[in-house]
Amino acid sequence: MAEHATHVPGLAHHFVSMEQQKEAGTIGMWIFLLTELMFFGGLFLAYAIFRYKYPDGFLQGSHLLSVPLGGLNTFILILSSLTMALGVYYSQMGDRKKLVAFLTMTLLLGLAFLVVKFFEYKEKFDHHLFPAIGFWNPAADHPPEQYHQHVRVFLWIYFAMTGLHALHMIVGAGILITLIYLARKGTFTKEYNSPVEISGLYWHFVDIVWIFLFPLLYLTGFHVSGGH
Amino acid sequence: MSLLTILLQVPFLPEQASSFAQEVDMFYLSLWALTIFFSVAVAVAALFFMLKYRRRRIDEIPEQVEGAMALEITWTVIPFLISLFIFGWGAKIYYQMYTEPKDAMEIYVTGKQWMWRAQHPDGIREINQLHLPLGKRIKLTMTSEDVLHSYFIPAFRTKADVVPGRYTMTWFTPTKAGTYHLFCAEYCGTQHSGMIGNVIVLEPSEYQQWLAGGPKEASPSATGQKLFASLACNTCHYDKDGGRGPSLAGVFGSQVKLENGTTVIADEGYLRESILNPGAKIVAGFQPVMPTFQGQLSEEQVLQLIAYIKSIGAQEGAVAAKPAASPAPPTAKASPAAPTTQAPAAQGGQKKD
Amino acid sequence: MATEVMETTSTRNYLNNGHTVKSWLLTLDHKRIGLLYLFSISIFFAIGGVYASLIRLELITPEGDLMTAETYNKVFTMHGVMMIFFFLIPSIPAVMGNFLLPIMLGAKDVAFPKLNLLSWYIFILGGSLMLITMINGGIDTGWTFYPPYSSIYSNTQVTLAGVSIFITGFSSILTGLNFMVTIHTMRAPGLTWFRLPLFVWAHYATSLIQILGTPVVAITVLALALERTFQIGIFDPKLGGDPVLFQHMFWFYSHPAVYIMILPSMGVISELIANMTRKRIFGYHFVAFSSLAIAVFGFLVWGHHMFTSSQSMYAGMVFSLITYAVAIPSAIKIFNWTATIYKGSVSYDTPMIYALAFIGLFTVGGMTGLFLAALGLDVHLHDTYFVVAHFHYVMVGGAIIGYLGGIHFWWPKMTGRMYPEVWGRISAAIIFLGFNLTFFPQFVVGYLGMPRRYHAYAPEFQVLHILSSAGASILAVGFIMPVFYFAWSVKFGKKAGNNPWMASGLEWQTSSPPPTENFTYQPVVTHEPYEFEHVEEIKNAGKLENKTA
Known part of the structure; x- marks a missing residue:
């Protein structure tokens, strides 16, 4: 079916048809997300085991995190999921202007998330709560001294999980910038828009991971106020 | 040869x-x-088929045998x-x-x-x-x-x-x-x-x-007893209740109620954790005031302390069994009602709590 | 016997489509990428082989006299790392899978050709980092990287090695992803799931493991590197970590990884046996689904590496029971292959010799796995040479024998030339003998109590170790011979023709070597796999023979 290949814009030579190409892209992204799920899964497993081992340490550790900031970030990400979904919708409608607008909004929300995250991290560094040797030097009562070792375990899990998540946000921002550039050029049409759709899957996945991280990390000790 | x-x-x-x-x-x-039975059976069958059904004509297409469900x-x-x-x-x-x-x-x-x-x-x-x-x-x-x-x-x-x-x-x-x-x-x-x-x-x-x-x-428990005194453990852990820390007589093998409402079996792993990381599990009714002994004791010394705590369990535990403790420790350990707690291979921290 | 089919092979093929270095290093052609992998993993295999011979030389005498204990520890670690991460895991999927999968599906390429090239570069990057690690003094943790030794105590290049394995993992993930999407979306018209060759089924199952397992080991070695760098309490109990957690996470990948190595080999053996006996695979559906069953159950058995590790006794029992569930599909395959030979038209060419060797050696390898899955017996056998012997029977006797059989079978397709048949058979026989002499004594010495990773050992084990080392030297000869005759055949080998084995399967319907786009027409599949009455070459050969007679 070589005669197709030369005509259709956006169709790679080794695919027979546009449908095949789109299907390949979509299945590819779903499989990639499965991989991502297992990647985060390792950390979720570590979280489960250490929380079981050190329930009080996790309670104390969770008190160190700011629920308002985490909540704000949760809100920002949920909103960005909406704008991304609308972006995908308008790419399928072939509405270039609205597509660019919603992609830009998603990008800005993603960046806002990272800015909030930055201040949260900075606060931890300022209090010497980053668990690495050389940095780790918390105040004697914040958290209470007898929990220091276990809080440190909590905090490395916190940094590993949210750090990995933030890394995915940064990659997502890069993808969005590329999409915005292509969308402005007019690459996406009613017929050819699978890159937007596939990137949308990725963005939603990163959001969903956060939806799990927020309660597990920030809200674990929410029902118990203060330390012992 | x-x-x-x-x-x-x-x-x-x-x-x-x-x-x-x-x-x-x-x-x-x-x-x-x-x-040997299966390897020889498979090898003999495969070799026999190879010899018996060797290709005899270049354009031979053998009769196809479809799979057999029974087999x-x-x-x-x-x-x-x-x-x-x-x-x-x-x-x-x-x-x-x-x-x-x-x-x-x-x-x-x-x-x-x-x-x-x-x-x-x-x-x-x-x-x-x-x-x-x-x-x-x-x-x-x-x-x-x-x-x-x-x-x-x-x-x-x-x-x-x-x-x-x-x-x-x-x-x-x-x-x-x-x-x-x-x-x-x-x-x-x-x-x-x-x-x-x-x-x-x-x-x-x-x-x-x-x-x-x-x-x-000296036996491990005797050395442990000396350690217990020299580390001044006995200033808080009395023979009887009333100290700043819980009494340790008869504690080994018993069920301990914790501050957070759960109970644990006081096995070697629990005692070890309580010595090295006292804040991890606080006994109900006590304050987390015990300092950690991490880095101050060798593993051997921790074992000696545990041996001592076990020995005071054996002597006085039977007489002055606390009301909270379940029957005699050995029976509690062997009781089928709590099978997971007696999996000795997992004496570490994981299964307590 | 291979017959030369006289026909005008197309002069334009994937090999002569560009001769510059750039045309190879920037190629998007899955066949060229397959060859890039072939060269790279052969180098890693050679390095791993040198380390293996150093191990066998050291163990000739009970005293640790050839090298220091420190060197020996690095040698066996590098042997394991090279062979597992840089040879066995990529071997069949990255070489033969890349080369054949799209052709077997009647497609022009894999779904994501750029990603495919990228995964080769990632592999090379990871491999180079491991070579740098090696030059910088190597690592001495064993390929299993158990903490807290690896995370705190070892003063070798563990972090660098961890980063190398982390990176290499992505190569494996991307290959698996590419294959899976290709199999789902790029099958030729008429090629339904149950018309797929079993090679494709095996690769589908393998891809599943690569996709789901590899990220877990990636995050595990990353955590190890973090603990080593920052001294945080992940695995080190002194800092509140849990060393057994590492073992759980490591084996969650590394046990299924064994199936990444063996399943593709099983796929190859299915092709060899069907085509060399001209029989449909007995119980095609059973063989196909057993691959999937192995992949799925394979994820639930990791704890059988940890029966003595202080995991709970009841967990051990569950893991043991599920392990026996994996044994069943493997047994099903062995029986079905044997039954396929029944009433066949059996050729004695080299690929069939390898297939037969596989059946024998894999049966022993698989059955000795039952010893290790048996809880009470594993307590004694765990971490002894019995384990070493078992996994070499599966990995060398299974995976590498399948790899070599496949290379011989598809060599004419890859190069357009036949390898010298006599030398092929001789080297196969040498490998079979050398292999058994190397590894069978290790079962015995293992049960006698010889632990793994011992630089010096008790004198009563020496006789068995000498036998093993003698076998290793024979095995080495067997492995070196193909390098020479394959190289020779590229220039001097007999021209192969499209279908020298008169085999069924789409790859034999295009020219040898195939054109860059694989087929000059769009193939349409009208029948199930291994139906030899559709193979034109068999009919033609008969006619030719009748004429000359």
């Missing part, structure tokens, strides 16, 4: 020197019989049943090996790069050797000062990893006097292959002689 004689001298089984050895060997040989079911079900049988046999031996024995003589073992230390109940210590009385049930309670090790006595067919931060257990009854290999089986660094020693099984009378011949040392 001489090569053949050398080969014939190579034994197929190590010496059988513990109560487990015979059954494990029996199991092993049965599995070889099974392996498929046969060679699914038969291996399944065989493997269930193997599983059952293996699980039975494993259960015996890893269930805590009753009335065993307890020896404490610590592994350290690259040596094995052992301390006998009456205090004698040895390095890279383990003297044992014949016919007596022996339980090893083991931990590591640094990395993973594994205590492996081939002649006994037993092995258990020695894990830093938790206690593991292995037990056996030596059935034959002699000197046997002791190997570290878990890779532990440069001199891993030098972390070896001898297990020397003696007639009970010789064992007593050997004990008497050694340097006089």
Whole structure:
């Protein structure tokens, strides 16, 4: 079916048809997300085991995190999921202007998330709560001294999980910038828009991971106020 | 010919020197019989078919034999049943090996790069050797000062990893006097292959002689008692209630109520954690005021403290059993009502709580 | 016997489509990428082989006299790392899978050709980092990287090695992803799932493991590197970590990884046996689904590496039971292959010799796995040479024998030339003998109590170790011979023609070597796999023979 290949814009030579190409892209992204799920899964497993081992340490550790900031970030990400979904919708409608607008909004929300995250991290560094040797030097009562070792375990899990998540946000921002550039050029049409759709899957996945991280990390000790 | 004689001298089984050895060997040989049977059957069938049905004409297209459901079911079900049988046999031996024995003589073992230390109940210590009385049930309670090790006595067919931060257990009854290999089986660094020693099984009378011949040392629990005093543990932990810390008499093996509402069984792992990381589990009704002893005690000393705490359990626990504690500790441990708590292989922190 | 089919092979093919270095290094052609992998993994295999011979030389005498304990520890670690991460895991999927999968599906390429090239570069990057690690003094943790030794105590290049394995993992993930999407979306018209060759089924199952397992080991070695760098309490109990957690996470990948190595080999063996006996695979559906069953159950058995590790006794029992569930599909395959030979038209060419060797050696390898899954017996066998012997029977006797059989079978397709048949058979026989002499004594010495990773050992084990080392030297000869005759055949080998084996399967319907786009027409599949009455070459050969007679 070589005669197709030369005509259709956006169709790679080794695919027979546009449908095949789109299907390949979509299945590819779903499989990639499965991989991502297992990647985060390792950390979720570590979280489960250490929380079981050190329930009080996790309670104390969770008190160190700011629920308002985490909540704000949760809100920002949920909103960005909406704008991304609308972006995908308008790419399928072939509405270039609205597509660019919603992609830009998603990008800005993603960046806002990272800015909030930055201040949260900075606060931890300022209090010497980053668990690495050389940095780790918390105040004697914040958290209470007898929990220091276990809080440190909590905090490395916190940094590993949210750090990995933030890394995915940064990659997502890069993808969005590329999409915005292509969308402005007019690459996406009613017929050819699978890159937007596939990137949308990725963005939603990163959001969903956060939806799990927020309660597990920030809200674990929410029902118990203060330390012992 | 001489090569053949050398080969014939190579034994197929190590010496059988513990109560487990015979059954494990029996199991092993049965599995070889099974392996040889299936391998030979498959190989003979394949070779026979290859000879009988060799290609005779270049354009030969053999008659096709479609799959046969009956055959498929046969060679699914038969291996399944065989493997269930193997599983059952293996699980039975494993259960015996890893269930805590009753009335065993307890020896404490610590592994350290690259040596094995052992301390006998009456205090004698040895390095890279383990003297044992014949016919007596022996339980090893083991931990590591640094990395993973594994205590492996081939002649006994037993092995258990020695894990830093938790206690593991292995037990056996030596059935034959002699000197046997002791190997570290878990890779532990440069001199891993030098972390070896001898297990020397003696007639009970010789064992007593050997004990008497050694340097006089206090038993682990006596040393633990001294440590208990010198570390000033007794300023808070009294014989009776009323101290700033809970009384430790009879605590070993009992159920302890914690501040957060849960209960734990006070096994070796729990006592160890409470010494090294007192804030982890606070007993109900007490304040988290105990300082940590992490970094101040060697693993051996922690074991001695635990031995002491166990001993005050044995003396006074029976008399002054606290109302909260369930019946006598041994029965509580063996009770089928709480099967997971007696899995001795998991004495570490994971299953408490 | 291979017959030369006289026909005008198309002069334009993937090999002569560009001769510059750039045309190879920037190629998007899955066949060229397959060859890039072939060269790279052969180099890693050679390095791993040198380390293996150093191990066998050291173990000739009980004393540790050839090298220091430290060196020996590095040698066996590098042997394991090279062979597992840089040879066995990529071997069949990255070489033969890349080369054949799209052709077998009647497609022009894999779904994502750029990603495919990227995964080769990632592999090379990871491999180079491992070579740098090696030059910088190597690592001495064993390929299993157990903490706290690896995270705190070892003073070798563990972090660098961890990063190398982390990176290499992505190469494996991307290959798996590419194959899976290709199989789902790019099958030729008429090529339904149950018309797929079993090679494709095996690769589908393998891809599933690569996708789901590899990220877990990636995050595990990353955590290890973090603990080593920052001294945080992940695995070190002194800092509140849990060393057994590492073992769980490591084996969650590394046990299924064994199936990444063996499943593709099983796929190859299915092709060899069907085509060399001209028989449909007996119980095609059973063989196909057993691959999936192995992949799925394979994820639930990791704890059988930890029966003595202080995991709970009841967990051990569950893991043991599920392990026996994996044994069943493997047994099903063995029986079905044997039954396939029945009433076949059996060729004695080298690929069939390898297939037969596989059946024998894998049966022993698989059955000795039952010893290790048996709880009470594993307590004694764990971490002894019995384990070493078992996994070499599966990995060399299974995976590498399948790899070599496949290379011989598809060599004419890859190069357009036949390898010298006599030398092929001789080297196969040498490998079979050398292999058994090397590894069978290790079962015995293992049960006698010889632990793994020992630099020096008790003198009573020496006879068996000498046998093993003698076998290794024979095995080495067997492995070196193909290098020479394959190289020779590229220039001097007999021209192969499209279908020298008169085999069924789409790859034999295009020219040898195939054109860059694989087929000059769009293939349409009208029948099930291994239907030899559709193979034109068999009919033609008969006619030719009748004429000359």
